[in-house]
Amino acid sequence: MVEESRLDIQCCAFEGRAMRVRDSVREAGSGTLSSKRGPKMIEIRLQGRGGQGVVVASEILARACFEEGMYPQCYSLFGGERRGAPVAAFVRISDSKIYLKCDIDHPNHLVLFDKTLFDEKEILERVVPGGFLLFNMDEYQSDALENYTVGTIDALEISKKNALGAMVNTAILGAYIRLTQIVSLDRLLKVITETVPGAIDQNVVAAREAYERVSII
Amino acid sequence: MRMFLTGNHAAAYGARLARPQVIAAYPITPQSPIYEKLSEWDGQGVLGARMMRVESEHSAMAACISASLTGVRTFTATASQGLALMHELLHFASGMRVPIVLVNVNRSMAGPWSFWSEQTDSLSQRDTGWLQFYVADNQEALDTVIQAFKISETVLLPTIVVLEAFYISHFMEPVEVPDQRLIDEFLPPFEPPFKLDTDNPASFCQVVSQSQYAEFRIQRHMAMEDALEVAEVVDREYRERFGRGYGLLECYRLEDADTVLVTAATIGSTARVTIDALREEGRKVGMVRIRLFRPFPKAKLIEALNHAKKIAVIDRNLSPGQEGVFCEELKSALYSRINGIPVFGFVLGLGGTNVSPLHIRKVFDIAEKMNDAPLKPIVNIEDEDALGI
Structure with a gap:
């Protein structure tokens, strides 16, 4: 069984009606598409650049949710991945089978791996109010995003310190699960250990450090 | 066992569980992960099939037809241009009544070049005499590949199982991978009524007269009509054994x-x-x-x-x-x-x-x-x- 407190962070409603929100998320209209009485589901967009491990991060996150008994679905926009080019990967997490086989246009959570991709206007247009935003920056100050819970982490500093270079994905994930409480740190570290192709110890340290250091506004 | 798989890997598990003896294929986006997974298992010595790495999809289909004629279970996978390149031999396969199972990952046909989902590649093979299944998710992809072998080997016609590019091939989802022992009980070894056998020499695909050809065509059509009922029976049996069925x-x-x-x-x-x-x-x-x-x-x-x-x-x-x-x-x-x-x-x-x-x-x-x-x-x-x- 899915642990209520983890998955029930947000329940989205069809076309902006009847959104039930718990925990730290405020009530707001939803642009997402699940049915009112349908499954509880959240949609996540991970965005970065080729070489930062965006796609692997989406798989690690989804696998961790899978191991905790949830029903995840993940995919990436493939075809253009190369070092430095913008890359997006997507995760849906639900408490029951996901029937949607379509793109995520209005995610509940947005995770930016690279601060050069930060675009306040786009966030306001795309991300469902009440959702979570995580930025790879040392700090962020603005009133424009007051309808969101914002987390910041200097993931690049952590990855560099741990000899991971620009591969910030595990640090990002550590911060993300602290922000959203979707899975436990232990679960995340286990899946990282099983998934990353090398430098396992460094990745585990990076995820743990980011988990401890993320600042949440 | 419940696993978290892409549709491509779900199809590869389906193929492996069916215990094909020959797999001949050529990689092409977005089908390549099927080929790669099968190759990985081949490298680990757990595939149990002879993996033939051929120089084109045309050769892959030729190899599958020849292998199937010797009485072995045969599998291949392709997409888009690869399926189009096989086209001529798809007619041969159904005409020679070889029950090959082919996974096609729907990909738009060039030009212009594109990698994404569109059904034109498989629908263009409508009249080749192959059964065609279109699946809606990763679980159905795995289950349908296994069902396809049983249906094909009953009616002696080949089957294309169609997965959509990206929305199935590259989406990861939870998938129930059945126990090998249960699949073995569901799908017994392939035993065709006729095969190439040096102890009992025979030949396939001779030149025939007009009326003989017409008879072969009508028989193929009748086998296709029989497949409607067979597909339903096989799906029902699958549901009884595994708790999942889909209907036609x-x-x-x-x-x-x-x-x-x-x-x-x-x-x-x-x-x-x-x-x-x-x-x-x-x-x-x-x-x-x-x-x-x-x-x-x-x-x-x-x-x-x-x-x-x-x-x-x-x-x-x-x-x-x-x-x-x-x-x-x-x-x-x-x-x-x-x-x-x-x-x-x-x-x-x-x-x-x-x-x-x-x-x-x-x-x-x-x-x-x-x-x-x-x-x-x-x-x-x-x-x-x-x-x-």
């Missing part, structure tokens, strides 16, 4: 439905979300997802659509100068028995463009507002002026 059509919330959507593959999965929402608003809508395209389940479709007042079809394909292929086939099936139900043909999702629940809602809106079905397919659902509503 998936009928969703058809009870008292006035407007019924007919579609195939992943759009039929997404559409369930729209239909649930519209039902909550009190709108009488339902869906038929066509899972088996060849042989075409006419009688079942007529039965399922008998009480519909309007039918909307969404095709992720377009036959230039005509309309979507599923729409055309549906009209053909209905014409003999049911008159007067307007069929609105929509073409959406070409080249892998997104078809969301809101697009499908719009399709229902348009079908409900319009009185007469246009002769041309509706390719733009945003332009209400052009639609005259």
